[in-house]
Amino acid sequence: MSEPTTAAITLNIDGADVTVPSGTTILQAAGGRGCGIPTLCYGDTITPKNACRVCMVEVEGSRVLVPSCSRPVEPGMVVRTRSERVDHSRKMVLEFLGSSVDLSLTDHVDEWNAEYGADPTRYGADAATLADQPVKVDNDLYIRDYAKCILCYQCVDACGEQWQNSFVIEIAGRGFDSRVSTENDVSLPDSACVYCGNCIQVCPTGALMFKSEYDMRSAGTWDEEHQTVVDTICAFCGVGCNLSLHVQDNTIVKVMSPSDSSITHGNLCVKGRFGFQHAQNRP
């Protein structure tokens, strides 16, 4: 089955001409994640949701800034990934998020705050916040710390039609009270959750976390510096899912899956995600 032929499109990004296949997004054309455009809600296995607005760029002729993660390139497009307007927008996004949720485990936030001059504390101690709610610990496999949730929707989409099709969680509430919730906010054991952990895989802020990681962080023993990541294959059924074992002190502390795997696309089932314990229940 041949791929539909894609036309090559030339656009200009920050003064340089770039030629990419049609259908490419501005972010991809600029070099993808890590190219310098900050991203928070964007994940490489989930259709962009345009939720966080931190990746906005300026497109000549467009009245408003556009989200680079989802906007497809067009011929002759002139894009500026940095400008006074872009920088100001990113500063505001980082300050609003930083003042209302706990971004302490979100990659790159400190460097972005510095780069864009964002100061989340400038709204003062009275700023509306979600960061003071308790962590939900209702099972032995993973925890939910919605004080860290930026409502990126990735967990909702991973649990829903894009991957797992379990539809256990959705966004409940309106406006500032919007939150990720099970049906009627029941505990996970009372919900339809099957503990695949595919929500943990896509969570960019540490709001969803292995219980093993949460416990070690609480005890002060979580030490990423001294962890290794080894790719191997799940030992259960015959699908052959790719596992990335995070190992500390000869102990598996977390299991992820490579998002570029043609088998898993970063997804696992409960056995692959949490079934590792049998190899280390040691006397």
Add this chain to the structure above:
Amino acid sequence: MVGLATVFGAGGGTSSYAEAEIADVIVMWGSNARNAHPIYFHHVLKAVNAGARLYVVDPRHSETAQFADRWLGLNVGTDIALAHTIAREIISAGLVHRAFIERATVGFDEFAAYVDDWTLERGEAVTGVPADAIRELAHAYATANAAQLCWTLGITEHHNGVDNVLSLCNLALLTGQVGRPGAGLSPLRGQNNVQGGGDMGALPNKLPGFQDIVDDLARAKFEAEWGVEVPAENGWHLTQMFEAMERGDLRSVFVIGENPAQSEADSQHATHLLESLDHLVVLDIYLTKTAQLADVVLPGSASWCESDGTVTNSERRVQRVRKALDPPGEARDDIDILLAVAERLGQRWHYDTHEDIWDELRRLSPMHAGMSWQRLDELGGIQWPCYSDDRIEPSYLHGRLWADDPAERGRLAPFSVVHDEPPVEALDDVYPLRLTTGRRLDSYNTGVQSGGFSSPNRMGETIDVSPEDASLMRITEGELVAISSRRGTIHAPARIDRGLRPGLVFMTMHFPDEVDVNVITIDATDPKAGTAEFKACAVRIDKLPVDIPLAAAGD
């Protein structure tokens, strides 16, 4: 593997997972992939969400069936009857792929004559599936641009499992639904390296790379590499080994990473045979029930995280497993153990690294020749066959069957005339219920591995019964009942499952230490593959006598 090899010459699934996403009709037959192969089912759901039609053939309205456009709830063990009825409908409706049949297959006329009396009416009467559902599946499958036909242990764990597979292959041959992108036959392997074990020659009649052990040329190649003579006769498969133990012809057994004392059907009998051996050696990472019977236990390493090597998955993809942990205590790498055992037996096998062993395989097995570890790393695994270092073959097998040139087309695929046979154990007044077995999402086989983690959804062993039967027998949810077959009696709490039809009951075998289901399963096996009929035995359920508590009685 035997069925696919008979028809196509290669014992592997013909498609790739990603091809499920471009199929417009997917048939899951005897497969509860939603629970047993969840990440494969993600690929199926991609197709379903994009508009593909999903048909699920299963005695139970399983979690997989909940996603189906149509569920065909057949009577246990009537798979061949259903396949024949579908075939007959495809033929009589004029939906066969005439050009494919003429060019790529043999035996069509005989097959068509054989299935001619499998009318929709007869099919419905035998299988219990409504005629219009059979007709719908037949027409959808035959007219699809690309159809996937997938199966699992619901097809193979029968006394005639190979015939079941052959009857499904017939459907692909009738309609040309094989050898094209998206069109193919996909058996989902139950265990992580079942395919790889076959690839590596862990079959009684094969050398690595599916080369016949009775083929003099193949054997000569291995003899030259290994410097020993390879016996020119087929060995025994597992069931034949147990038969040989029974006869007294097999007195010493080396078990590696298996737990037959609990996983074999009619486990009490299997345990008795293992106990009666002169010498039993078990290499495992646990002191399993089988290991507890052993004269010598060799503590091994967990192959997926304590050793380096490869495994092969259900889409024939060979992938690297890597050592992440040091094995505990005195446990050693399995390969070290095998080398040490070989040395005690007077053989000096020398390999510097595990990769050396793999490279030896690449010299001996043409289908693995192009799979260096470096390439496996770079490409995220490689599907077999891979004959050379500079080429990747198509992701589907048997494209040759569509070739114009007869020489390229090669060996034609035969239709198989197979007889439908009911399960070995018929239902009767004493044992009126059909027990079938399967898996739950969060558990696995005898629970040796999956018992290690705390799953919030794990409910332990139950006997699942239909609401109708529960009501008839006055059984309530959670009530402890006795389940008996001709081989024994076990006790388990009842669970009422609306996915079951009257007469059908279901158990897993995940919790043998609490409820040893294989006490009651039957050890009837397929003579060609040696697979046991775990999917069908006759049982009865009895309420337990109600004990009146003494204190209550005294009041």
